[in-house]
Amino acid sequence: MQREQNSKQRGNYPQPSEVVRKTELRSVSLKAALVIQNWYRGYRARLKTRQRYALTIFQSIEYADEQGQLQLSNFFSFMLENYTRVQEKEPGLVTRLFGSSIQDKDRQDYLGLIEVPDSYCGPRLQFPLTFTDIDLLIEAFKQQQILHAYYVLEVLFETKKVLQQMPNFTHTSTSPSKEITICGDLHGKLDDLFLIFYKNGLPSVSNPYVFNGDFVDRGKNSMEILMILFVSFLVYPNDLHLNRGNHEDFMMNMRYGFTKEILHKYKMRSVLMPPIPMDGDRAEKKNKLGTTIVAQGIRTSGSFSEQLTKQEWEQVVDILWSDPRGKRGCYPNTNRGGGCYFGPDITAKILNKYQLKMLVRSHECKPEGYEICHDGKVITVFSASNYYEEGSNRGAYIRMSSGTTPRFFQYQITKATCFRPLYQRVNAIESSAIRMLKERMISRKTDLTRAFQLQDRNKSGKLSMGQWAFSMENVLGLNLPWRSLSSHLVTTDKDGNIDYMSGFQDVHIQKPVKEVQSTLIETVYRYRSDLQIIFNIIDSDHSGLISMEEFRSMWKLFKSHYSVHIDDSQFDELAERMDLNKDGSIDFNEFLKAFYVVHKFDKLNKSDNKLA
Template identity: 90%
Template sequence: MGCGTSSSVKDKKSEKALKAALVIQNWYRGRSAQLKTRQRYALTIFQSIEYADEQGQLQLSNFFSFMLENYTRVLEEDSELVTHLLGSNIQDKDRQDYLGLIDVPDSYCGPRLQFPLTFTDIDLLIEAFKQQQILHAYYVLEVLFETKKLLQQMPNFTHTKTSPSKEITICGDLHGKLDDLFLIYSKNGLPSVSNPYVFNGDFVDRGKNSMEILMILFVSFLVYPNDLHLNRGNHEDFMMNKRYGFTKEVLNKYKLKSVLMPPIPIDGDRATEKENKVGTTITARGIRRNGSLSEQLTKHEWEQVIDILWSDPRGKRGCYPNTSRGGGCYFGPDITSRILNKYQLKMLIRSHECKPEGYEICHDGKVITVFSASNYYEEGSNRGAYIRVSSGTPPRFFQYQMTRATCLRPLYQRVNAVESSAIRMLKERMISRKTDLIRVFQLQDCSKSGKLSVGQWAFSMENVLGLNLPWRSLSSRLVTTDKDGNTDYMSSFQDIHIQKPVKEVQSTLIETVYRYRSDLQMIFNVIDSDHSGLISMEEFRSMWKLFTSYYSVCIDDSQLDELAERMDLNKDGSIDFNEFLKAFYVVHKFDKLNKSDTKDA
């Protein structure tokens, strides 16, 4: 009996332990699922705002055509501005005209490239960039001229072969994330005849090291032109670079033709033309340099390039407008099958979209998206990946995530950080449309109670901001809700406001300038062709009037004149536009509280 009793006790203890383990396991799984959901919502916020900005960028490209059609004074008096805006004349000068102006001083301690380049130069450049050394402008220009020369000899579409014993590595967007490229080369090996690569564009913008990435890729391409392939992404475009950081990083080292500029009319178009004094033909849609028309894009070709660079796959059948980005299209699985069958292809490996795990498979396995920039939106926001493919075997995926300060943080802290950053961006978007949101809130608040149902609040947010987000689920982070489930809609703005540079200026103007600050900054950078950081008051007024006319922004010009004059602190008749825009910064109440808590601790 003693043995039986002992066995019974042990069985009960085992049963309790098992139940406890199951409870812990269920809690852990539930908690992990909850954190993953919050992380997914955060990524959705980041992506929705990113795509809305890209939509604004495409709309802005049309503004420049509007400017050329309506800004008569610029066309007649400042043809150089038009030339600066729409094209580069670097091709009009000889290579030595540039290189002859640059000396490499003996004091230069960075990498010195030897042409023709070899495998050793790739390694030399990587090691130098790891030490945060800068490649001298002389060598940068040498690399650029050599790369351009070689690319001009190659077709627009390249073909490469694999075999069971020879894989090819495919990488997605890098966006200036140099550490990710270092990691890929470290784990997967440097490019070579036996280790070929395809890089799917979007090398630049957003990140801090776009120039270094380009130099490594270009030098690798020059050493192995048949084994390293560089595809163009939608960010390999000077109009995108002016907005998203690459132009600022490299200034005037080189420029690209933009496919975002509307196509230049060819003979037979109805546009009125007139010759300016620098030998450039100005039309109502753009400029045409003296030269072969074969170098220019027709409207149909321009639309095709936009579709290639901007489109995204979706689950819905057919082909329809890409409403998120504002350019290109969405294409369904039927479109994918039709194209692959037409050209006897097995699958499409593309990039262009950030994915939480670094890659995503859709359209019955026929479309793979690969994205190689980890921590794209925020540290911990997403993994990066690359793919290795060979003949007769399925693709192999390799994931990674570059981590530094947060590498030892538990998952919930990393998710909190990503989510807080996403909510911060979303609240800044909300405050830029505060007046419009309040107007819509009040229209629905028939009883004037200051309350709306969560559904009404979510409808208002979607209607005004135009972001496709799970507003009901996000409401707990954005607005105060009472016990009956109604929202105090004005609480949406209680912890955030735009710092007003001039107290007398009405909030509508502040919100408008803040909302369009990126567009205004880009236009300013175009007008400020000498990069002095200053534009005249007259240029500012003309730019603003044209801008408000194009965007149908109803702002009293006298108010803006008053604001501009107040911002001109030294009364020299010029505006430091960078400081002007920085004056419109967003104040987050909770940031101040958190800083105070940190100090007290």
């Protein structure tokens, strides 16, 4: 009995061996938890690195395209100087490209051309506009209704009238009890604007806003964003401020989608720019060459005071296109091809000169929606989330008031795919970026192959990693981490040498005609956006048809300006083959659609080829 009682008493207390075992178990569990935690942190870090690389690809290609856009503006100047000499048969074409058909007509002269039918069930705006119209418009756009062209024109005319009465620089004030909200690029992302208004409230006297330009292009709802902002501006002209971005520009709109969106939703260009018959017999011709003169590009009419000097034009470009960088000084913006890079010393100099504390700007997509640089004196804010691809970046806006530090509000529009695991989202972003990069490579296949072969002195078909990366950067002009990206683009042998032609095995440009040389195919594909803008401008009645003479003449000028070394006979042969019905005209949009990139592995499950 005594032994049993002693045993029970001992059982009430942990024995030394049990304490040691439990301590060891806790230690092992803690070490395991730390190992798992460290692995997970490393795993997320690798995913974030891949995401940053993908964003770098998107941004590098975007900026390279903008370089092409600025080169295109130089082409129009070149064409203006040379076209009459090259094509004396069509002097009216130059007028269509550079003339002005806008006449000083009364507002009602335009609005009188449009009727709002009784069947129209969308929003009906009442002028003068009130807060109710803002709410009405937003609710209608949430229901995916289209604002009738009559009201669009009224808003445009009224906005133009008010803006013309305002100075180029506007001043606003805040107080500790009254903040101001600053938004960056929206780029047609209507859901982002809805979210900003939901979280932050609609514009009002007590809730002022600044929108930092780039309202349009890329997204599908540029017109809706523009109408909401313009109507809000008309209701609160002293409390909603609209700055111009580099995408508030006719030529940018031609490339990046706003013009196409307008024509798709309204087809109203003939009303915005009424047709004017040409002089003489040409006015009586029934073909499209003699029916209209549409104002495009450079305005040639008006007094001298309305024209910008070269210095003024350069100032506007610098304001709209420049970016901050860490390097001191001011030097050319080589990525975009326009504007400049400015360092922290330039920022400090300008702020001190004008007694300013801070510069809040936009114009650059940032992964977190904003970025602070130059010792806190420059803030970049970008409000379009998912800009390049769903899940690619967050959007943000800033609230500021007198005597307080800026407050940043981040968000991301979430759809079904955004609820997928992080590695799946990163795979999708990465796959899209690699796809774009491979299309860039295939458009320069001939040049890349030539550069590779110059490095490959033994004719082995292989290059070192350094040689391959040098050739890629030199030909494509993209400052990318090529060594890190090589595993996605080419195959590498056990010695680390790259089979440089393997980068073209799973992708090629569809050839509309088998006999056409690859160099011509690549050139047309590479410059397809530029060519589409040029020919859309020529196609003033938007019939989609281009005469063979216009086609050949414009190509010769384009080839000369861009130093394209292709024999004219090759292009003429291609043009003849594309004129399927032999009516002397080419459906140019169909012509461009024939040149597209085929990815052989599109149908494969992307997740099978991606490892986190």
